[in-house]
Amino acid sequence: MNSEKFEIKAYPEMWETLGMDVERFDKMRLMLGDMYAQSYLSQKNRPDCMGYFDNMIAEIHGGRVQELLDARQKGKPVIGTFCVYIPEEIVLAAGGICVGLCGGSQGSIPDAETILPRNICPMVKSAFGFKVGKVCPYFQAVDFVYGETTCDAKKKTWEILDKLVPTHVMEIPQTKRPAAVDMWLSEVKDFRDKVESIAGSEITLENLQEAVKVMNNKRKVLQRLNTLRHTDPTPVSGKDVLLIEQIAFYDEPVRFAAKVNELCAELEQRIDEGVTVQKRGAARVMVAGVPMALPNWKLHNLVEGAGAVIVNEESCIGTRYYKDLMTEDGGDMESILRELTSRYMKIDCSCFTPNDERIDQVLQEYEESGAQGIIHYSLQFCHTYNIEEIRIREACKKEGIPYMFIESDYSPEDVGQLETRVEAFLEQIAE
Numbered sequence: 001m002n003s004e005k006f007e008i009k010a011y012p013e014m015w016e017t018l019g020m021d022v023e024r025f026d027k028m029r030l031m032l033g034d035m036y037a038q039s040y041l042s043q044k045n046r047p048d049c050m051g052y053f054d055n056m057i058a059e060i061h062g063g064r065v066q067e068l069l070d071a072r073q074k075g076k077p078v079i080g081t082f083c084v085y086i087p088e089e090i091v092l093a094a095g096g097i098c099v100g101l102c103g104g105s106q107g108s109i110p111d112a113e114t115i116l117p118r119n120i121c122p123m124v125k126s127a128f129g130f131k132v133g134k135v136c137p138y139f140q141a142v143d144f145v146y147g148e149t150t151c152d153a154k155k156k157t158w159e160i161l162d163k164l165v166p167t168h169v170m171e172i173p174q175t176k177r178p179a180a181v182d183m184w185l186s187e188v189k190d191f192r193d194k195v196e197s198i199a200g201s202e203i204t205l206e207n208l209q210e211a212v213k214v215m216n217n218k219r220k221v222l223q224r225l226n227t228l229r230h231t232d233p234t235p236v237s238g239k240d241v242l243l244i245e246q247i248a249f250y251d252e253p254v255r256f257a258a259k260v261n262e263l264c265a266e267l268e269q270r271i272d273e274g275v276t277v278q279k280r281g282a283a284r285v286m287v288a289g290v291p292m293a294l295p296n297w298k299l300h301n302l303v304e305g306a307g308a309v310i311v312n313e314e315s316c317i318g319t320r321y322y323k324d325l326m327t328e329d330g331g332d333m334e335s336i337l338r339e340l341t342s343r344y345m346k347i348d349c350s351c352f353t354p355n356d357e358r359i360d361q362v363l364q365e366y367e368e369s370g371a372q373g374i375i376h377y378s379l380q381f382c383h384t385y386n387i388e389e390i391r392i393r394e395a396c397k398k399e400g401i402p403y404m405f406i407e408s409d410y411s412p413e414d415v416g417q418l419e420t421r422v423e424a425f426l427e428q429i430a431e
């Protein structure tokens, strides 16, 4: 796609119907389009199959939103989420759509700060600001949103968000003890009941089994993609893989999996032919830490702009979302819900204590990815990741892994300073 011609399509009539601030949103659309063209379309030698994902961005404010509205018209539940703990399988089994609403944009933060304190996580402020400013068609299109009690910023924001959009809260335990797992199973069942009440019918065993297969397949293709990008030299940029991991949270899962598979086939061919996006001698970096919600491409722009390549994201918009699968052996409703609960409890979010599994997982992914160093990325005011960083740093030191910690937000103010730090880190890796 030609960067000069790229534009995110406008759907003013639809936005009007959704009760959005159309004039303001239209300006944000143009800015996002420019940002995308600059960050993405300026890359050299991209795989042809990235065209589908470019188009998903071009249609981000219309095409997919229309699919959500069509589903609602047919009485299907359309649910907004903010965390990978919300079991998508249940929504799919009810014929519904699950859409990620985490915010990765600076543009909506001033809206949030008219209500919320300034010194909380930018991801929470960005998402909340989208609803306050009426500048996100997805927020306007959902039946309700499902929050969770993972961190303090989120769980207290849901009480305020509920005044603007129906907000349900799922209790996520803080430990993985047997009693905590049982408690969470009951939360999963409550979630199922809520989804069924919107759908107006019970989820059948057959539909749940099918939904498990659909989600497994989506996760498997993301695993395939991640394995291919680990090839040295890599056939695809870290930015492009991050984009796909972000789109995974709002695209239709069967279509998405098919398109990622097409891309994987192209990457295999590139590997055979020795086609790479990695410059000779480029440093290979793994990123670990908090999720980077669309359009947070700040760190990837910095690292790849400095000539290195990112080869893994240990993050919920990354491997934490797709590393664990379910069995597809059948079973009854109760056993599938139990397995679903266990599958989700393997997610090693820093909100858990203790969280030793994550330290091991980071080291394992470092090995598998062929990276030469780790950047731990946290958002400002995210206490759990900022503190867990200490243990990751210690583990890296013990293993002799080059390591750097970045705490940032969505504003461009620290870009210059981060550029200098990233360059120094890349030089250290190259030594």
Ligand code: BJ8
Residues within 6 Å of the ligand: 082, 083, 084, 085, 121, 122, 123, 124, 150, 151, 152, 153, 154, 290, 291, 316, 347, 349, 350, 351, 379, 381, 382, 383, 384, 385
């Ligand atoms: S399972 S990482 S998606 S909670 S960065 S909002 S934790 S203050 S995003 Fe997350 Fe679920 Fe965990 Fe994953 Fe709070 Fe931290 Fe902000 Fe965060």
